[in-house]
Amino acid sequence: MLPDQSEILKVVGFKTSRSGGKGGQNVNKVSSKVELIFNIDDAYFFSEDEKQRLKEKLAARLDSEGLLHVVSQEDRSQLLNKQRTIFKLMAILKAGLEVQKARKATKIPRAVKEKRLANKAQLSQKKEGRRKLNFD
Numbered sequence: 001m002l003p004d005q006s007e008i009l010k011v012v013g014f015k016t017s018r019s020g021g022k023g024g025q026n027v028n029k030v031s032s033k034v035e036l037i038f039n040i041d042d043a044y045f046f047s048e049d050e051k052q053r054l055k056e057k058l059a060a061r062l063d064s065e066g067l068l069h070v071v072s073q074e075d076r077s078q079l080l081n082k083q084r085t086i087f088k089l090m091a092i093l094k095a096g097l098e099v100q101k102a103r104k105a106t107k108i109p110r111a112v113k114e115k116r117l118a119n120k121a122q123l124s125q126k127k128e129g130r131r132k133l134n135f136d
Contacts, residue, residue: 002094003045005086011044012089013037014082019073026076033073036085040066050097057096068092 019033040046040054040062055062062068070092072084 002090002097005090007045008038008043008089008093009086011039011042014085016078019081030076030078032076032078032081033071034078034081034085036070036072036082036089038068038070038089040068053099054093054096058092061092 013036015035015037016031017033017035018027018031020027040051040058043051046054055066058068068089070085070088072081072088074084075081
């Protein structure tokens with residue numbers, strides 16, 4: 001189960017830098033790009049099983065040290081970008097912790113089997129009618 005946001009924020013780190021894009025002269029002066037760094041191993045609120053599940057599901061997003069980086073530079077404001085990275089992290093963790101239900105194999109309905117066999121018999125009759133007659 002996903003803990004509340006305040007618990008998660010205790011174990012994340014933030015890094016800011018200058019972002020590209022719109023903003024005019026402001027872009028060169030203000031560090032509005034925010035990078036959130038989350039270490040799954042430091043998350044004391046997850047069980048070992050949950051940590052393992054997160055590592056498996058998020059393997060493509062983790063760096064060589066096992067850190068998850070979430071970046072936002074859409075807004076001109078550092079605060080808005082920080083909130084956006086937190087929102088993205090919560091969504092990533094929620095998706096990573098979901099356990100996929102096992103697929104239940106269903107039987108092929110009797111009516112479908114009967115229809116297939118009827119079509120097969122009909123096609124067989126059609127092809128049999130095309131054969132040359134043998135008068136031996």
